[in-house]
Amino acid sequence: MLLIRCPYCEEERPELEFRHAGEAHVARSSEISDISDEAFEQFFFIRSNPKGIVFERWRHLNGCARFFNAARDTVSDRFLTTYKAGEPKPDVAGLLK
């Protein structure tokens, strides 16, 4: 069972309190009604699913109930960092040092 740091509660809590919520930094256009089919496909259907560092959303469901973002290594399952929703993507190279 992983320990995950909730950036709102500012502490590590067991995985049981959290729910995974898909890839992070998939921005919904404020003019979504007008975007092209290709742009909608990218937004709705296409996910990066890499082997290695992923940016993903989690929800501290059985805690503060906030959604937040995390950078995790899918090979080791290690969380590099977690950060609040809306904050920019952290610098991966810096985290790996």
Added chain:
Amino acid sequence: MTQPFRIPGAGRLTPAKTVRFTFDGKAYTGLEGDTLASALLANGVHLVGRSFKYHRPRGFLSAGAEEPNALVEISRDATRKTPNVRATVQELYDGLAARSQNRWPSLGFDVGAINNLLSPFLSAGFYYKTFMWPKAAWKRLYEPNIRAAAGLGVAPGEADPDHYAARFAHCDVLVVGGGAAGLAAALAAAETGVRVILCDEQLEFGGALRYESGARIDGLGGFDWARQATGKLAAMDNVRLLTRTTAFGYYAQNFVGLTERVTDHLATPGTAPRERLWQVRAARVVLATGAIERHMVFADNDRPGVMLASAARAFLNQYGVAVGRTIGVYTANDSAYAAAIDLKKAGVDIAAIVDLRDDPSGPLVEQARSLGIEVNPGRAVVGVGGRNRVSSMIVQPKGGGGKRTIPVDALLVSAGWTPSVHLFSQSRGKVAFDAESQRFLPGQYAQDCVSVGACNGTDGLAETLNEAFAAGEVAAKATLGETSAGGGGNARKVDASEDWAGGMLGSAPGAGADTTVKAFVDFQNDVTAKDIRQAVREGMRSIEHVKRFTTNGMATDQGKTSNMHGLAIAAETLGKEIPEVGLTTFRAPYTPVTFGAIVNHARHELFDPTRRTAMHSWAEAHGAVFEDVGQWKRAWYFPRPGEDMHAAVNRECVTVRRSAGLFDASTLGKIEVVGPDAAAFMELLYTNPWQKLEPGRCRYGIMLREDGFIYDDGVVGRLSADRFHVTTTTGGAARVMNHMEDYLQTEFPHLNVWLTSISEQWAVIAVQGPKSRDILAPLVEGIDLSDAAMPHMSVREGSICGVPTRLFRMSFTGERGFEVNVPADYGQAVWEAIWAEGEKYGACAYGTEAMHVLRAEKGYIIVGQDTDGTVTPNDAGLDWAVGKKKTDFVGIRGLKRPDLLASGRKQLVGLKTVDPKVVLEEGAQIVQDPNQPIPMTMIGHVTSSYWSENCGRSIAMGVVAGGHGRLGETLHVPMPDGSIAVEIGSAVFFDEMGERLHG
């Protein structure tokens, strides 16, 4: 004497404390402190099981958790039967009843042993090849027969009556293994004051010190030192000692799973839990898991009586049991000599020591010789005599030559010691091969842990203790943020120790590639050296493939005794070095864990709770039949005496439209959307326009996913400018809340809105029918119920029976209707008051079945029944609910996808059978041409279908390709007993003008 192999004066058990037990129905006596294995051996019983595949007779290989052979069934009563219990681990208690497994009709004479003669057909991977033809026979003939003939114990047939406990624990240092190394590490860590947990799978700490007679520490015998150390630890408040506790799995971030066997060793378990699952999170882990002795791989090395030298020594020094009267020893290292010496000193005859090494030397070898034990260097045991028990060993010079048969009734073997790196490997650490000592040792660590002692390849006792004391101190100091070189003030004086280094890997002489003998590598899975060579010959190059093809090291055994031998034989056959071939991955659990421990409290109500509404007991008292809707119990229908379901539902449906009915709608999801931007938020989450909805009015809302498909629906009341009372489907309550929170927090965080789930705060009583207003009027205060003041689709706040209410004028039946929301605590009282009024008008209580029929008569859809996640508002005929002028809502772009705009989409329509008496089956397919040969072109399916007493005929809805353009067409529903003709039409079957809604 009842225990002829018990040696007076040997071991630590008390002769007076006898314990009775049975094995295969026969009564025996053992001693308190025995394992089932030591007690059986004390009685001279070696034959205890039949092997997995070949049904070969098997005895005890070991004295511990690595036991692959002696698996038995322990039963306390009819429901408490545990298969595959290692007899070497099961502690004896008075009245214990054990049975052997995988034999028929008896252990001594087993018909299944024919498999041994058929073994040329049963070699590695046989089931992939032999039984592939004819294909159909696999399922009916081959598989059931193979499963019956092969296998271990039988799973219990009844539910487990025992209960299990669970603990979450946190500590600074977790020490796994309570031998010399583990005790030392725990002592050093505990002395710094940090929280320490020390666990060991045995009933007492000490590990190999329990039988290693040559060890002396601080002037004490090894085991006495262990007891002293244990006492010291037990007296410290910061230490938790767990015996009979196996660390079975090492997971991410130093999360280690332990199972503690609480009552399996007790004659009367009482009310204590059977096992306790510990989920430990440790800042640092010290692995002191020791090493496991390997057997020698030679012909018929599985005969009962052939066992590991360390096992014979443990049986002698711990339990006072000699495993034979005339014992042979076959070894490739020194440690087996110690067993021979201990036995010889106890008065047991050692027939001979056969040593593969050409020139064994050293103190143990000298001591054996001086005791008069015959030592045969440079020789091998190439076979054994006996069937159900070894009767002799056949000795030959390892380069070939004359054979000599030496009578023995037990044969001790040792090919050396394999460091137990299972947990290290599970922690994702990388093992590294040490060419010098020919073993895999912990290499690169992946977590905050350290290995000490034999599992780290540290051989001597002095080195082990020094290493462990240092590691314990370093680990503890690290949790305090301090660095330490370790070992300060903790040096122990080791006066004597034994050397366990050396040994050999792979098959021994006489079992080489040029032979066809059965030399077992993996006893539990019946894998021989020949099988592994065959796997390589048949093209398996990776050790992972060899493992799966032969099953070597699989299942509960996880290769404890077999892994290194198997690897060495594969490497030799491949012509590669061992590290080039690599080690297979060790899987959790280290030893089997019961389902009971894992499932633990999560059973029945604690796993899947039942939710009951505030009015549940009223419905129960009035004879309701309930149906499960998710976790909810919902009243399905209320049969009166003599009524079946059909009659009850018909009566309920007719009564609602004639007078009125009461329905418990409490399970609907309810969410309050509050705040200055509440209307703006509703605009974004629902397809409908909300800004202009006046406070006090309601609207039917549709929620889409971003892809444009219907996700949920429900009536929404606007209580005030900044407050909406949203209802959802019963099943959708939680996910709609999650969906709303997701958008509010991440996509629309600029909106000032607060969301609150209020599903369980309000009980909901639907009062539907022409008399509904008359029924409610006398009870309601502060609300004008007239049509003019409170038209259809409006909401008012006031009180009913003196209780606050949110009163909705709305309808899911097509009749004039109300939904009375009251605080859940008052639900039943208000229901009873309304019921008393309703009875005056002949109203009924109706259940979910009548609710379904009534809504279908009106063509109202149920999301999840008439929609399936691929239905758009247009498909469902609900285009009117999509705000055409809106520039944004979730799903607005998805609705414009080409596929969603294309013609020929499946659309919701009404279906009337040409024969009005025929009721269609929900889910049935719809076709255009009933005479088309199979496979027919299916153009849709039935989603809802009922008998409607109000319409005097059957009614149905379905989705049909291009359905909206097919009104009036006749289509067909093919069924096993013929095709049913249906006419496509409007989905509104009753009161098509909708006049009754308004009274």
